[in-house]
Amino acid sequence: MLRYALRNLLQNKIRLVISVGGVALALTLILALDAILTGVEGQLSAYIDHSGADVFVSQSGVRNLHMVSSSLPGSVVGKVQAVPGVASVTPIMYVTDTMDVGPNQDRYVVYVIGLPQGSTMGGPWRIAQGVSIPTDGQTVIDRSLAEKYGLGIGDKVNILGQKLTIAGLSNGTANLLNSVAFISLNDFARLRGNMSMGNATSTSPTMPIISFVLVKVKPGVSPEAVATRIEQEVTGVTAQSRGAFATQERKIVKDMVTDLLTTMNLVGFLVGLAVMALTVYIATLSRRVEYGILKAVGARNRYLYGTVLALTITFLLSVIIPNLGSNLALQISSASLLKVGIVSLVIATLSALLPIRQIAGLDPALVFKGV
Amino acid sequence: MTKNTTLQVTQVTKRYGSGATEVQAIRDVSLEVTSGEVVLIMGPSGSGKTTLLQMMGALLKPTEGTIQLNGEMLSTLTEKHLPTIRLHQIGFIFQSFNLLSALTVLDNIALVAELVGAKRREARKKAASILTDLGLRERMHFLPEQLSGGEKQRVAIARALVNDPALILADEPTANLDSKIGHEIMRLLQGIAKEQGRSVVIVSHDQRIQDIADRVLWLEDGAFKEMATMATDPVCRMKVEREKAVTTEWRGQSYSFCSRGCRNEFLEDPQQFLNAVPQ
Numbered sequence: 001m002l003r004y005a006l007r008n009l010l011q012n013k014i015r016l017v018i019s020v021g022g023v024a025l026a027l028t029l030i031l032a033l034d035a036i037l038t039g040v041e042g043q044l045s046a047y048i049d050h051s052g053a054d055v056f057v058s059q060s061g062v063r064n065l066h067m068v069s070s071s072l073p074g075s076v077v078g079k080v081q082a083v084p085g086v087a088s089v090t091p092i093m094y095v096t097d098t099m100d101v102g103p104n105q106d107r108y109v110v111y112v113i114g115l116p117q118g119s120t121m122g123g124p125w126r127i128a129q130g131v132s133i134p135t136d137g138q139t140v141i142d143r144s145l146a147e148k149y150g151l152g153i154g155d156k157v158n159i160l161g162q163k164l165t166i167a168g169l170s171n172g173t174a175n176l177l178n179s180v181a182f183i184s185l186n187d188f189a190r191l192r193g194n195m196s197m198g199n200a201t202s203t204s205p206t207m208p209i210i211s212f213v214l215v216k217v218k219p220g221v222s223p224e225a226v227a228t229r230i231e232q233e234v235t236g237v238t239a240q241s242r243g244a245f246a247t248q249e250r251k252i253v254k255d256m257v258t259d260l261l262t263t264m265n266l267v268g269f270l271v272g273l274a275v276m277a278l279t280v281y282i283a284t285l286s287r288r289v290e291y292g293i294l295k296a297v298g299a300r301n302r303y304l305y306g307t308v309l310a311l312t313i314t315f316l317l318s319v320i321i322p323n324l325g326s327n328l329a330l331q332i333s334s335a336s337l338l339k340v341g342i343v344s345l346v347i348a349t350l351s352a353l354l355p356i357r358q359i360a361g362l363d364p365a366l367v368f369k370g371v
Numbered sequence: 372m373t374k375n376t377t378l379q380v381t382q383v384t385k386r387y388g389s390g391a392t393e394v395q396a397i398r399d400v401s402l403e404v405t406s407g408e409v410v411l412i413m414g415p416s417g418s419g420k421t422t423l424l425q426m427m428g429a430l431l432k433p434t435e436g437t438i439q440l441n442g443e444m445l446s447t448l449t450e451k452h453l454p455t456i457r458l459h460q461i462g463f464i465f466q467s468f469n470l471l472s473a474l475t476v477l478d479n480i481a482l483v484a485e486l487v488g489a490k491r492r493e494a495r496k497k498a499a500s501i502l503t504d505l506g507l508r509e510r511m512h513f514l515p516e517q518l519s520g521g522e523k524q525r526v527a528i529a530r531a532l533v534n535d536p537a538l539i540l541a542d543e544p545t546a547n548l549d550s551k552i553g554h555e556i557m558r559l560l561q562g563i564a565k566e567q568g569r570s571v572v573i574v575s576h577d578q579r580i581q582d583i584a585d586r587v588l589w590l591e592d593g594a595f596k597e598m599a600t601m602a603t604d605p606v607c608r609m610k611v612e613r614e615k616a617v618t619t620e621w622r623g624q625s626y627s628f629c630s631r632g633c634r635n636e637f638l639e640d641p642q643q644f645l646n647a648v649p650q
Contacts, residue, residue: 004482007473293469296430297530298458299486365430367469368421368542 005310012283019279019315023347026272027340030265034336043175044253045246047111050125050172053090053214054223056245060236064248065111067096070211072237079234080213085221086230090121093188094211099141099181100158102149109178110141112159114188114211121214124182129153130168133182140168140182159183160191177253215239269343277351280312284355288362295364304359305352312348377537377570378404378427383436383446385422385593396422397433398593406537409564409571411584415609419593420574421542427572428461428540429453441537458486462531462569464560466543468523470515476502476526477511484533501529505559521552528559532567539563541573550579557583578608602627605644606636 048056048065057080059070074091081089093114098107115123115133123133128143130153139159146152146169156163159181173180189209217226223241230239240248284291291304385397396419404410414420425431426438429445430453438445440460448456457463470479480498485491502511505525515523524544531539541560545553557573557580564571573584581587589596589610601610609629616627617634621641628634637644 004471004474004478007478287473289469290471290473293465293471294482294486295454296428296457296463297483297486298454298456298461298534300454303486365425367465368425368430 022275026268029268045249048246052121054217055215057213057239085226087218088216090119090214091210092122110181114185116185124170126171128169138167139164142174142179143169273347280351292367296367312352379439383433386434404570407568411587412574414590418590462536462539464541466546539571604629606633
């Protein structure tokens with residue numbers, strides 16, 4: 001059965017190559033989308049993961065960074081600092097905005113972070129060039145973004161409507177969706193219309209409105225426990241451990257792209273199904289006489305159905321096996337492979353249904369008429 | 372039914388359609404084939420030869436009458452059981468050879484043996500043995516497309532033999548072969564019948580193979596006619612019923628024709644046709 005199916009498949013090599021290419025493309029689309037999501041997923045919370053904070057304190061109800069606004073009165077900083085278990089705090093300001101870059105003033109989505117001078121948390125975690133914490137009139141942007149637009153130290157970019165000088169280039173602060181740009185807390189407050197901060201620092205925050213308070217807990221103290229305590233002792237805030245905050249961030253972004261991914265996956269599935277169904281159907285139809293011969297000599301329908309299924313699965317394996325190597329190189333998750341495997345089996349089964357129907361209705365007596 | 376009867380066809384009728392569109396392909400046909408016998412069924416196109424062959428081959432059920440193969444009543448078996456009968460008791464040889472083009476000669480034969488239930492190794496061994504007997508040892512690993520017509524038909528015969536059938540049914544087995552090869556194929560079938568005790572039923576237009584058969588039956592309009600009542604048109608060589616034929620006398624001898632056209636052609640130059648077919 002398998003031998004016959006295999007030989008049938010291999011007899012028309014050009015058709016096989018074209019079809020394998022089509023299905024491989026469709027399955028690769030599904031895999032690639034998953035791979036992109038998996039890859040981006042880690043980057044989505046890169047800022048949170050590398051912030052150095054153990055606990056994020058935000059306006060009550062705010063549980064992530066992306067597409068949200070959090071406003072806390074400056075007085076919260078001192079209250080959080082006073083909670084038992086808290087080692088240090090850093091207030092930051094945050095907004096999602098666009099940065100105008102390059103000669104054409106291309107707009108690029110950025111998380112703008114306002115940092116107080118001397119802050120030990122919330123700043124860039126790997127500096128490629130220049131300063132780490134920007135002073136007034138300065139900014140630190142992602143190196144890859146700067147390279148893309150031919151920018152370097154000393155060049156200017158437009159952030160929050162103001163031209164700021166690039167004083168530092170950071171690594172690992174850009175992902176598929178956006179990038180992080182760091183400016184001084186004073187500039188942030190001024191550009192957002194807040195009153196002048198004077199010389200706000202991480203230890204003497206005088207600003208009236210901030211976005212988040214980043215908290216470092218004392219050694220041996222549980223961040224979750226401190227977060228709970230902050231929520232109990234400081235009114236109007238939500239406090240989450242870094243892990244919980246990062247999970248929320250990834251979830252919200254994933255939810256936003258799920259519909260797109262589902263649609264693209266469906267497209268991949270349908271393309272794969274169409275190509276494979278057509279291939280198996282043509283392969284079966286072109287052998288209609290031979291299936292009739294087998295029926296005439298006494299082969300039972302289940303043998304013939306088995307042959308079609310074997311043909312379909314052999315075809316499927318010829319698509320999947322050559323792809324396995326590249327999949328491993330791409331470090332695609334086992335969940336993705338499982339998903340593609342299940343999708344492939346569904347495609348194979350559906351593809352085999354039509355030819356099986358054809359064979360079921362085939363009259364072996366037609367063999368005498370040359371079918 | 373005699374002791375060594377393999378196939379018994381009793382008063383079989385096959386009708387297609389109904390009412391005004393009804394066609395009677397076979398009318399009240401009876402036939403008995405014994406083991407080791409070669410029966411040749413001849414007849415014009417549309418006479419019902421293939422329909423009869425299909426019924427004998429458990430591929431088609433008669434509307435009326437019965438067909439028994441080795442004592443088993445084919446006409447009453449359900450569709451579910453017919454493939455088993457075909458697989459174990461009947462070998463088919465087709466006009467167009469009908470080999471599986473993607474498989475080698477050996478695999479074509481072994482596949483049927485595997486369907487019968489043999490293990491792959493055993494099936495290939497048996498297939499190789501039969502192919503060797505039929506002079507195809509050197510062609511075992513060829514694809515069908517690499518074979519000549521005669522070789523293809525021998526492979527088809529090997530396939531028909533691999534399941535040790537009691538009955539071999541051949542549909543126009545010489546139609547796509549030249550006369551020498553056609554005759555060789557017929558001799559082969561005759562040998563198989565005599566040496567292995569299998570019954571062979573052949574339907575064919577080919578008049579050249581009559582001498583190989585133990586019995587020649589003439590099927591016309593779905594019914595067997597007595598060969599004695601048949602004459603051969605000396606022009607087109609068709610068998611025609613003497614009573615219904617167009618006839619003419621020449622030098623004191625009566626000749627029968629299928630049509631006036633053949634008779635007129637004959638009368639233009641009778642001598643050129645006379646040596647061809649004995650009346």
